[in-house]
Amino acid sequence: MTDQQWRSHWIARCIERAADNAARGQAPFAALVEKDGILVGEGVNDVKATQDLTGHAEIRALQAAADHLGTRRLAGCVLYTSCEPCPMCLGAIYWSGITEGYFALSVAEQAAFDDLPEFQYAEFGRAAHERRVRMVQATPDDVDPRRPFRVG
Numbered sequence: 745m746t747d748q749q750w751r752s753h754w755i756a757r758c759i760e761r762a763a764d765n766a767a768r769g770q771a772p773f774a775a776l777v778e779k780d781g782i783l784v785g786e787g788v789n790d791v792k793a794t795q796d797l798t799g800h801a802e803i804r805a806l807q808a809a810a811d812h813l814g815t816r817r818l819a820g821c822v823l824y825t826s827c828e829p830c831p832m833c834l835g836a837i838y839w840s841g842i843t844e845g846y847f848a849l850s851v852a853e854q855a856a857f858d859d860l861p862e863f864q865y866a867e868f869g870r871a872a873h874e875r876r877v878r879m880v881q882a883t884p885d886d887v888d889p890r891r892p893f894r895v896g
């Protein structure tokens with residue numbers, strides 16, 4: 745198969761798994777990680793089932809790939825997902841070292857069903873003091889926040 749045919753194959757698999765997940769009453773998202781043409785991790789959104797708000801399909805696929813490969817370093821792997829990753833999942837993808845990914849439905853297209861990812865991308869582009877979630881540095885004068893980095 746050509747690269748384009750492989751991409752279509754993996755994306756179609758994500759869409760099928762996402763539809764199956766939705767049919768089971770879960771959120772309609774699925775993702776997988778592929779390395780050298782081999783499926784090394786796969787996941788579906790399990791937030792409703794687990795009450796784990798980080799249970800997005802991309803997170804589960806990354807966890808499965810890391811477990812399968814025995815490393816959290818996933819450079820050289822490729823991520824496929826039914827929808828463009830939300831900012832949380834994109835952050836996890838950056839932590840993994842993956843540098844290539846493909847999605848079926850864009851964040852803008854997904855907004856017709858759920859506009860939170862689109863809102864978050866816009867929000868994160870704002871200065872910290874302009875965001876809806878208030879995050880303020882609050883280090884006491886007698887605490888060295890760099891100390892944990894020097895231990896070990």
Ligand SMILES: [Zn+2]
Nearest residue numbers: 800830832833
């Ligand atoms: Zn996500």
